Amino acid sequence: MTETAVGSSAVESAAALKAHPESKSQQAYAAVKARIVEGTYTPGYRLVLAKIAEDLGFSVVPVREAIRRLEAEGLVKFERNVGATVSGIDPTEYLYTMQTLSIVEGAATALSAPLIDSIAIARARAVNQEMRECLEHFDPVRFTALNQDFHSVLFEHCPNPHILDLVHRGWNRLASLRSSTFRFVPGRAQESVREHEALLQLIEGGADADTIEKAARQHRAATLDAYLSTTN
Amino acid sequence: MTETAVGSSAVESAAALKAHPESKSQQAYAAVKARIVEGTYTPGYRLVLAKIAEDLGFSVVPVREAIRRLEAEGLVKFERNVGATVSGIDPTEYLYTMQTLSIVEGAATALSAPLIDSIAIARARAVNQEMRECLEHFDPVRFTALNQDFHSVLFEHCPNPHILDLVHRGWNRLASLRSSTFRFVPGRAQESVREHEALLQLIEGGADADTIEKAARQHRAATLDAYLSTTN
DNA sequence: TTCATAGTTATCGTATACGATTTCGTACTT
DNA sequence: AAGTACGAAATCGTATACGATAACTATGAA
Known part of the structure; x- marks a missing residue:
């Protein structure tokens, strides 16, 4: 037990059932989420799309999608033409x-x-x-x-x-x-x-x-x- | 009063304050959401990205992002390599x-x-x-x-x-x-x-x-x- | 010295293009 | 006639490219 990152279980288990290789947006989502939950990316951390994409080895589009999903969950804040930051400690x-x-x-x-x-x-x-x-x-x-x-x-x-x-x-x-x-x-x-x-x-x-x-x-x-x- | 589509009020009012033209992904999100809430797109309706993009007059990327956001809210179901459908009436x-x-x-x-x-x-x-x-x-x-x-x-x-x-x-x-x-x-x-x-x-x-x-x-x-x- | 302004750079937003996967129709076999 | 296999069309997934916007920096005037 003692898994740290808790995900939308329904979605993830469904994805696991299909032997499909995870889509890159999925991977990016999981990766960034993990970094936030683990504390690698601390609140206020600036999430530069291009940089993350390079780190993960793929293009910005899937990363962008992942960030948006994290935004919907409240983990990151996304501001137009400015960028994404890990949600604050307000x-x-x-x-x-x-x-x-x-x-x-x-x-x-x-x-x-x-x-x-x-x-x-x-x-x-x-x-x-x-x-x-x-x-x-x-x-x-x-x-x-x-x-x-x-x-x-x-x-x-x-x-x-x-x-x-x-x-x-x-x-x-x-x-x-x-x-x-x-x-x-x-x-x-x-x-x-x-x-x-x-x-x-x-x-x-x-x-x-x-x-x-x-x-x-x-x-x-x-x-x-x-x-x-x-x-x- | 009597507005039908209820949005994440915080996000939307914030966006309204900035005199910014809405981003296209934002527009797409609002448009598709409205169609679902109004009942134009009924449950089970197949949301083809390319088609929606053409209808709205812009490209698939913003539409894709919008659909993903709607997925996070549970309004649509998105299946890999298959597509999106309006969430069912289970x-x-x-x-x-x-x-x-x-x-x-x-x-x-x-x-x-x-x-x-x-x-x-x-x-x-x-x-x-x-x-x-x-x-x-x-x-x-x-x-x-x-x-x-x-x-x-x-x-x-x-x-x-x-x-x-x-x-x-x-x-x-x-x-x-x-x-x-x-x-x-x-x-x-x-x-x-x-x-x-x-x-x-x-x-x-x-x-x-x-x-x-x-x-x-x-x-x-x-x-x-x-x-x-x-x-x- | 400080403030305003112009120009540069970094970053986002979207379009287009192409490869991958699925679905559906058709022809063929049993 | 029913089922299967193959192929074509539809659709998604991602990369690349370029335009738009905002942040930053340097320069000049007060």
Whole structure:
């Protein structure tokens, strides 16, 4: 587990089924996205079409298309006759993204809850345990990845792929902000791990959808609150 | 009021501010989107790049880019070496879209509620009154447009543009299904108008966010339920 | 020294061209 | 008559080329 770049799963798995060589625009999309999510291209980074095209070894047209797609996902900003830059670390954007995530993650969790079996719960617990260990060794990068894994386990049988897609977009958006000021408010991580366990117990106990949704939403919202409290 | 095509408002208004002539890919995007939303291109319609390019009077590259953008919004399906078609009327997709809409509309309404003033409430009531009249004259197309207007008034000061964007995407998605089997379950429209009034009263009365969110969510969900009950 | 302006460079935007892939029709075989 | 294989047409995918726009720089005047 612990894959970092989370993609529009539906699209990508469909593409994988066809034994087709990936189109170059597809490749360019994946490549640039990966660089943004990994942090090679940090926010504000100037994405020059010709340069990227040369790097990847093909022409500008597919690259252009890829950039446009990333723009639609909010990962890059594209200005006419000026060019593309990796989307910024505007605190307001962070707030919007986190708030939206709290809503869609809450919904995704509530919808998935009735479909989660005990095996998945056990796996989620194992991931959460790993997260605890990360805290001891202070490994924030892995912690974040595991956090996504934890929720991914819960979302495995999410009955609505659209909502799942929105979750993934949010995650990617946040990933592009890596190593910005928006991470690791002291103490929040510990609390987060505790909330995970509480969430699992709610699911195990067959709590009603509304309770689970509120808990999951609050889980994300608390991280946002923790950040906000540090700045004010 | 009563504009039909709802766009990523942030992007479009920004583009409007620059006195720039719209780029051709932008024009192509708007044009094709409009045709889909208006119903000129119905689901399943084959979008041949060269043909569209000729119609619009420019080359295929910008058209291609536009189609890709529409793909990202879910309005068209693009298959490699085969081409683009207007996204289909799969009942499952309808369910996904409506369910997602119920969630994001619910959230958008709850977030907006505290910011809605009495003038806006009055305007919303006026729109709702028009909707009643539409029911008498049986004008479903206008009814749908007014329905969007009603909610748009409520969302005018929505503090989170991301969520608003998701709402708009959902609306566009549904619009592309116009004149499909997914509309106008008998009696549902009347109920919808009543629910609008109830929603306004909740907002006026300063109901708490949770109550408003549930009401708004249920309002959309009920339409979905009405559809589902007709098929089973 | 600072500001305005003109010219240069970098970069984007789009058209055209051609190769690759798919689809569809037709002829041939069983 | 039905199915298969082959070939032609349609369509997509990408490269290259060139025009348009904006950013930058240098030069001159106040």
